[in-house]
Structure formats: structure tokens, C-alpha cells
Amino acid sequence: MPSRPEADDPRLGDVSEGRVLQAILTRTPPSAHTLLGPGDDAAVIAAPSGSVVATTDTLVHGPDFRLAWSSGYDLGWKAAAVNLADVAAMGARPTALLVALAVPRDLRLSFVERLADGFRDACTALAPGCAVVGGDLTVSDVLTVAVTALGDLEGRAPVTRSGARPGDAVAVAGELGLAAQGLAVLFGRFRDGDVPVPVDPARLGPGERAALSAQLRPTPPIALGAVAATAGATAMMDISDGLALDARRMADASGVTLALDGSALGPDVDRALAGGEDHALLATFPEGALPPGFRAIGVVRARGTEELLCDGRPVDTSGWDPYRDWDSVSG
Amino acid sequence: MPSRPEADDPRLGDVSEGRVLQAILTRTPPSAHTLLGPGDDAAVIAAPSGSVVATTDTLVHGPDFRLAWSSGYDLGWKAAAVNLADVAAMGARPTALLVALAVPRDLRLSFVERLADGFRDACTALAPGCAVVGGDLTVSDVLTVAVTALGDLEGRAPVTRSGARPGDAVAVAGELGLAAQGLAVLFGRFRDGDVPVPVDPARLGPGERAALSAQLRPTPPIALGAVAATAGATAMMDISDGLALDARRMADASGVTLALDGSALGPDVDRALAGGEDHALLATFPEGALPPGFRAIGVVRARGTEELLCDGRPVDTSGWDPYRDWDSVSG
Structure with missing residues (x-):
């Protein structure tokens, strides 16, 4: 992908949290299970079987990945996949992801956009109907991606x-x-x-x-x-x-x-x-x-x-x- | 609180993830809404009204708190409270928290124990019936506490x-x-x-x-x-x-x-x-x-x-x- 001019691709320290979250959420289609999506204090996700499966897993730069090796797209894909797998392992179908990002100020907006593309494409490929329904953005010297995945057991007992x-x-x-x-x-x-x-x-x-x-x-x-x-x-x-x-x-x-x-x-x-x-x-x-x-x-x-x-x-x-x-x- | 001997209070880099998570989870009583608690790939939480409210919010050392000012207990309490508030703001009752911790290797186990006490006491005081049902522990140079809170609307429409x-x-x-x-x-x-x-x-x-x-x-x-x-x-x-x-x-x-x-x-x-x-x-x-x-x-x-x-x-x-x-x- 050719680089964008810097003016179009600001450092995250120079843009608002709202703009970054917007960039993520507009790149991810709504979940089939989303009753109320991003934009409020919390999302509301369908849990038709009367229970919800929930798990959280975090990727930290250093122990879990290296930016020299992983693109933003790779990182979003992997952060989705490892959490989706934990939901699947209970016998459930994934319904929603929440993404808490802590990002260095000098990271570019385009990195986060590609991260969102990775989340979207991993959901589409691995768990159709699941999508990012909410998030949080903070600043940190260490790039950290904490994901929570939710799922529905569709009436089955958890395994x-x-x-x-x-x-x-x-x-x-x-x-x-x-x-x-x-x-x-x-x-x-x-x-x-x-x-x-x-x-x-x-x-x-x-x-x-x-x-x-x-x-x-x-x-x-x-x-x-x-x-x-x-x-x-x-x-x-x-x-x-x-x-x-x-x-x-x-x-x-x-x-x-x-x-x-x-x-x-x-x-x-x-x-x-x-x-x-x-x-x-x-x-x-x-x-x-x-x-x-x-x-x-x-x-x-x-x-x-x-x-x-x-x-x-x-x-x-x-x-x-x-x-x-x-x-x-x-x- | 008097300091413990160092042998009883190891640095987190010297103990297993399992031991740390155990220390957290044994200090937090089960949630009234927990159908399946910690120990598996994911937890299962009751969602009797057929939907679940979900939100995530992160506290990062530096922009969000300072260890010179906040104890582990304070940090656990605040990380719980800010997430519980987002669930409450939808008109829902909080049912469960998931806690993703990224901790420096030289932090002491007792810090995490006090963090867990803060989570427990904040839930007891602010949202009885809600508790930590799952977590994840990783290593990072920057202490980061990413919390996801879930809640139930009890048949009401979200506000x-x-x-x-x-x-x-x-x-x-x-x-x-x-x-x-x-x-x-x-x-x-x-x-x-x-x-x-x-x-x-x-x-x-x-x-x-x-x-x-x-x-x-x-x-x-x-x-x-x-x-x-x-x-x-x-x-x-x-x-x-x-x-x-x-x-x-x-x-x-x-x-x-x-x-x-x-x-x-x-x-x-x-x-x-x-x-x-x-x-x-x-x-x-x-x-x-x-x-x-x-x-x-x-x-x-x-x-x-x-x-x-x-x-x-x-x-x-x-x-x-x-x-x-x-x-x-x-x-």
C-alpha cells in the first residue's frame, strides 16, 4: 500500500479519541447480533439463549508480537482470532468483540485503520455475524490490544x-x-x-x-x-x-x-x-x-x-x- | 499493611500466570449471575432478559493513574467503578467483570492481591451480585488494567x-x-x-x-x-x-x-x-x-x-x- 501524505495520516497523539474510534468502527460492519452499537456508554448484544459466553485476551508489544514482524492488519486479525477461539472452545458461536487499544502517540492513524480491517476480515472469515461492537482508546508507550469476545451457546450446554x-x-x-x-x-x-x-x-x-x-x-x-x-x-x-x-x-x-x-x-x-x-x-x-x-x-x-x-x-x-x-x- | 517477607511476596515475573490469576480469583466471590466461572477458556454469565450490555474501559499508568498516588486497591476499585458506571448509564444492572492485566515483571504479587480486593469491594459496595468472572495476565513495561463490564437490562429497553x-x-x-x-x-x-x-x-x-x-x-x-x-x-x-x-x-x-x-x-x-x-x-x-x-x-x-x-x-x-x-x- 503506498504511503499516504502525512497530513492525511496523522499521528494518534494529534487526533481525538473520537476520530480514532470512528475510523475503527466505520471500517467494521455491524454485527448481526448487535441490538445497540457503538456511540453510547455501552453496546447491547443479543443473547437469545439467556446466557453469554465471555473471554478476554491481550496482545502486548514485546512479549506477544513485534511491529517489525506484524502489520496492523496482522495484529487485528490475530487479536480477533485468539479470542474467537476461546469462545468456540466452549461450544459457542461468537457474537461480538470489544477492543481496548492503548497506543503510542507517534503511531499513525493508518495503522489503526489496518488494525480495524484485520478485525473485520478475521470475523468475516472465521466467525461470520460477529463484529466489533465497542471499544476504548488510551495512550501508552507500549502498544497493547485487549480484546473481549462474547458468544452465544444457542441453547447448548457449555463444553x-x-x-x-x-x-x-x-x-x-x-x-x-x-x-x-x-x-x-x-x-x-x-x-x-x-x-x-x-x-x-x-x-x-x-x-x-x-x-x-x-x-x-x-x-x-x-x-x-x-x-x-x-x-x-x-x-x-x-x-x-x-x-x-x-x-x-x-x-x-x-x-x-x-x-x-x-x-x-x-x-x-x-x-x-x-x-x-x-x-x-x-x-x-x-x-x-x-x-x-x-x-x-x-x-x-x-x-x-x-x-x-x-x-x-x-x-x-x-x-x-x-x-x-x-x-x-x-x- | 505491614510488608510481607520478600519470599512470600514474589515479583510477578517470577511466578506463573496461573498463580497470579488464582490469587485474583480466590479473592473475588462468585457472581450471582455466573453460570460457569473461571478455569475454562471462557466464562458463562446469565443474560435472563435475552441481551447483554457490554462496555470496556482501560486505565494506563501515566495518562490515567500514578502508582505514587494510587495503591493497588485504589486502582482495582476505580477500574471497576468506571466500567460499572457505563453499564449503569444504559439502565442496566452490572453482572460481571473481565479483567485483562498487563503488569511489569518487577511488580509484587501483593499489589495484584490488593488490586483484586479493590475489584471485590467496589462490586460489593456499588453493584452487589457483580464479580470478576474471568481475566488475562500478560507482561508489559506499562501497568495497564483493561476491564470489560457486562450487565443485564432485566427486560427494560436500554437508555x-x-x-x-x-x-x-x-x-x-x-x-x-x-x-x-x-x-x-x-x-x-x-x-x-x-x-x-x-x-x-x-x-x-x-x-x-x-x-x-x-x-x-x-x-x-x-x-x-x-x-x-x-x-x-x-x-x-x-x-x-x-x-x-x-x-x-x-x-x-x-x-x-x-x-x-x-x-x-x-x-x-x-x-x-x-x-x-x-x-x-x-x-x-x-x-x-x-x-x-x-x-x-x-x-x-x-x-x-x-x-x-x-x-x-x-x-x-x-x-x-x-x-x-x-x-x-x-x-
Whole structure:
């Protein structure tokens, strides 16, 4: 996209909160579930089944993303996707997002416009009918995007982490380890010493592009959350910190052992187990109930000495924190 | 409160996200409206009237508060109160809060515990039955508290900003200008040059203490939001940026002129008009419908050349941004 003249693209410190929120909200279509949209003290969203599913997740520059690697569009998309996945993981359909932005004064208005485009397009692609219904804008030296997602259970009971029963199939929908592969590309190829540098697409092969896209613009299978609940899923969660750690959490919550089949985890089993941020759905189903879109990766057993097994062996469940040592790095 | 030994009060960078969230959630009682509480990918909150009111508001260290002046308890209380006020201003009853915290690594666990106490006590005092039902914790160099509040309309229609009609009474519930007076005490008395210094209560008279409390731990009349809606309020909003600016916004949204009576605004009319952060409720009512708790401060007129009058004269509506020039000040 060609740069706009500076006069058309002011720094956020030089424009009113109202203008920035307007720029966001005019770029996002109304939600099908919005009874009262932006412009008042609060929005009103339909909750026809008499309850609302609610979750919040924040992306902070530094530990969660780098502007050298993520565009505004990427950031909006990812902030939407990770929150939509949490709603889907309860078996609900996402209805609305609220976006609290804290932005450096020298950031350009066009960045926020692209952020709004990312929110809009992620909703359209992943959760049609869901949209940004409200927001808040503050100033901060650290770019921070805090999103709350709401959803409707459409009369279904919520699917928790604690309902897995011995004999159930363990299944997954979505990628395992691809987002981590994308992060490895960034860490390995687009740094100058410790400082992230912009991605040069010409240096990427097709597989690397797919991995990078999974990291920067993940596409969790949001609609399959409701499908799983309808099919009778006994437990469900989204995989944000890696299959190993999140499967252990489900095993803990349900008081069972999850026994995974390594041959179902793709060519790189370690990456599938350890890599986070794909936001795939992990679910358990009674025998014969596996719906289309989910693939079996193991079985639930009565609790043994280990919470998680892969091919009969214990699994390292220390999990995913790729930025752990990166917080002092700028970029 | 005496300091705890350091071993009992670790820095947040040295403890797991789970432990911190646990510390918050064990200190906050379950909401009466919580169908499924913390521990899963999302919470489920009752929305018996088939819709949910939702709003988000963020406090950022620097522009919105200073740790030299606000304790963790103050911060939790205020972050709850300002969001509860937005729900109340729609005529709804608050049901749940979600709290996204971004915290510096060197902050102590006890700070977050006190923050949670502030959330709990603000809900108990201002919106009984409402509680923190979910959260998210990330690391950031800038302490940031992003809160989403949900509420239930209990079968009432939402009260917007746009329904004020000529002939209605303009009324307010809550303080006007007291929080601004508290901020003036902080700015005037508790600085070393440009750097905020801790408040010494011994240096404060009773009036100053009340003003400081209104600034640090505001007590907006949350329950009166539902009361106003039941009484037939035609328009309502909370006064966050000062009566003048917010009344102008209501006049704009409704296409009317609000004519205020200066004698109803207390001894310091300028402060009542300009001072923000009290989160009083501004509402309009048909003649004779003013409910207990609200006091009349003017009348709605057909739109004239001015949106807002006080004693027949135009009012400066440039509004409230006390920290505008303070963002580079540390403390």
C-alpha cells in the first residue's frame, strides 16, 4: 500500500479519541447480533439463549508480537482470532468483540485503520455475524490490544475442560505446530542480532509462507466449536500453549489420562506437541460421535500415573513461551 | 499493611500466570449471575432478559493513574467503578467483570492481591451480585488494567444518549467536580517538581480527604441507573469527561439544547461543569418522573444555536483531560 501524505495520516497523539474510534468502527460492519452499537456508554448484544459466553485476551508489544514482524492488519486479525477461539472452545458461536487499544502517540492513524480491517476480515472469515461492537482508546508507550469476545451457546450446554471420560476419543481440529514453525522462521531468518527486522517475502519458500501466515494470521476452526458441541463433545479447549501442555490441563481438569497416538500428529511429532499459538480445538467425543472436521489423535483412559502419554510414553508438558527471554528486545 | 517477607511476596515475573490469576480469583466471590466461572477458556454469565450490555474501559499508568498516588486497591476499585458506571448509564444492572492485566515483571504479587480486593469491594459496595468472572495476565513495561463490564437490562429497553425531548427535566445523581478537586490536591500538594510523591494523609483536611477519595476510589451511584430506567428516563450517560462536555454530547445525540441552572450546580459552578471522573449519572426525565436520588439541574429545550446553556449563557465544552501534558512525567 503506498504511503499516504502525512497530513492525511496523522499521528494518534494529534487526533481525538473520537476520530480514532470512528475510523475503527466505520471500517467494521455491524454485527448481526448487535441490538445497540457503538456511540453510547455501552453496546447491547443479543443473547437469545439467556446466557453469554465471555473471554478476554491481550496482545502486548514485546512479549506477544513485534511491529517489525506484524502489520496492523496482522495484529487485528490475530487479536480477533485468539479470542474467537476461546469462545468456540466452549461450544459457542461468537457474537461480538470489544477492543481496548492503548497506543503510542507517534503511531499513525493508518495503522489503526489496518488494525480495524484485520478485525473485520478475521470475523468475516472465521466467525461470520460477529463484529466489533465497542471499544476504548488510551495512550501508552507500549502498544497493547485487549480484546473481549462474547458468544452465544444457542441453547447448548457449555463444553468445559472437565468432561472427558475414559473410552472417549481424543480429537483435534486445526493445525498443530504450524504457528510455531512460523515463529521459528521469524526468529531464525529475520533478525539483525537480537533485533527483529521486517520480513522479506522474496526470501521465503511456499512452506515458510504458510507457516508465517499461521503465526501472524492464524485461522482456527471457529465454526467447528459449535459443531463439536452439537455432536456431543464431552470436553473441549483451544490449544494456545501447545498440545502437550493444554492436553495435560484437560487431563487434570477431567481426572483422566489422555493417551495420544504419535502417528496421528504429523511428520514432526515434537513440534506438534510443543508448538503453541495455532488455537486448534482439542476435544473429546464419545465413541462414534466424531464430527467432520475433527481427526482422532488418541483415546481417554482412566487416570494412571501420568496425565499425558504419547505412544505409551510420558510427554514433556513444560509448554510454550517462545518470547520468555525476548522481553528486552526492541523492534 | 505491614510488608510481607520478600519470599512470600514474589515479583510477578517470577511466578506463573496461573498463580497470579488464582490469587485474583480466590479473592473475588462468585457472581450471582455466573453460570460457569473461571478455569475454562471462557466464562458463562446469565443474560435472563435475552441481551447483554457490554462496555470496556482501560486505565494506563501515566495518562490515567500514578502508582505514587494510587495503591493497588485504589486502582482495582476505580477500574471497576468506571466500567460499572457505563453499564449503569444504559439502565442496566452490572453482572460481571473481565479483567485483562498487563503488569511489569518487577511488580509484587501483593499489589495484584490488593488490586483484586479493590475489584471485590467496589462490586460489593456499588453493584452487589457483580464479580470478576474471568481475566488475562500478560507482561508489559506499562501497568495497564483493561476491564470489560457486562450487565443485564432485566427486560427494560436500554437508555441511550439520544432520547432527550424538549420539556424533559435534566437531572444528575452523584458528585459533580469532587474527583477533579481531588486531582487538584494531588497536582498541587503531592509533587516534587514534576514527579508525583506519595500522599501524606496528615497534611490533608477532611474536605481534601473526601475529594481525594472521590478521585482515587469514586463511588458512582450504580444502582440508580436501573432506577432511572424504570422511572422512564428518556436519555442517560455517565459523566466521565465533565458535565459540560458530556451534556453537550447528549444534546448533540438528541438534537436538543440542554439549559442548565447554575444555582443547582453547587458553590463552584465552573468546577461542576468542567471537572471529570466523578462518573455521576446525567439523565433526562419526562415532567414529574424524577426518581429519588436524582436532582434537577435544568431543562431540555428545542435545539437553538447552542447545544448547552448555563443560566442562559453558552458554556465552554472543551472538557477534561487533566493529564494531557503529564504523559512524560514518571511516578
